[in-house]
Amino acid sequence: MILASQSPRRRELLAEAGFELTIAPADIDETRRPGEKPVDLVLRLAAEKAEAARANLSHVPADGFLVAADTIVWMGDEALGKPRDASDAARMLRELSGHTHEVSTGVCAMRLSPDGSELSRAHFVETTDVTFWELTDREIEAYVATGEPLDKAGAYGIQGAGRLLVRGIEGDYPNVVGLPIARLVRELGRLVCDERDLIADAIRIGGAHA
Numbered sequence: 001m002i003l004a005s006q007s008p009r010r011r012e013l014l015a016e017a018g019f020e021l022t023i024a025p026a027d028i029d030e031t032r033r034p035g036e037k038p039v040d041l042v043l044r045l046a047a048e049k050a051e052a053a054r055a056n057l058s059h060v061p062a063d064g065f066l067v068a069a070d071t072i073v074w075m076g077d078e079a080l081g082k083p084r085d086a087s088d089a090a091r092m093l094r095e096l097s098g099h100t101h102e103v104s105t106g107v108c109a110m111r112l113s114p115d116g117s118e119l120s121r122a123h124f125v126e127t128t129d130v131t132f133w134e135l136t137d138r139e140i141e142a143y144v145a146t147g148e149p150l151d152k153a154g155a156y157g158i159q160g161a162g163r164l165l166v167r168g169i170e171g172d173y174p175n176v177v178g179l180p181i182a183r184l185v186r187e188l189g190r191l192v193c194d195e196r197d198l199i200a201d202a203i204r205i206g207g208a209h210a
């Protein structure tokens, strides 16, 4: 599988499901368009990342997949991407404090032929609701000082110390971390028309990591 992402979390989730990965990062402009809904934004960015990575491929593994994703945190109409700096991270965490927000990951997965052309595509968005505890200024300050928020949408990582901010979630957990792996494996299975085998393989390999 070619993964069009620099995210170490996405790499780990796919490796734990048994995929051998080649990383082909795609640099694109991630600016939200005026009036663009958060779910439309992540769908568009995932497709743009996949297309940019495909255009630069020098080698395609036989029977290969290419996967790209984009994750955003949002509340109402406000989309929270990665914070600009520590004070922007603190501002985001103050907004999330005591409230429920949505985390949406857009995914674009292509099945490629050996010449790099696209045979078929799965393109979907998965959304998880996350509720934060009420956070004090001292808690926010301590968390921002860890540096953890800086490369993460919404300024937290649920897989790290950010789990101490979370009261509950509804929906898929890996989706918050950056990739809805269970749904992705099922969608890939549909692309190769061999759904059960792909999922069973991922479960066997995932079990060996537990």
Ligand SMILES: Cc1cn([C@H]2C[C@H](O)[C@@H](COP(=O)(O)OP(=O)(O)OP(=O)(O)O)O2)c(=O)[nH]c1=O
Pocket: 004, 005, 006, 007, 008, 009, 025, 026, 069, 070, 071, 072, 073, 082, 103, 151, 152, 153, 154, 156, 157, 158, 159, 162, 176, 177, 178
């Ligand atoms: C909410 C949340 C986000 N994140 C991360 C997932 C993504 O890596 C990041 C959102 O930024 P993205 O732009 O989706 O991804 P990225 O820049 O890390 O990687 P690339 O564009 O190369 O694919 O925030 C967590 O790790 N944990 C969390 O709890």
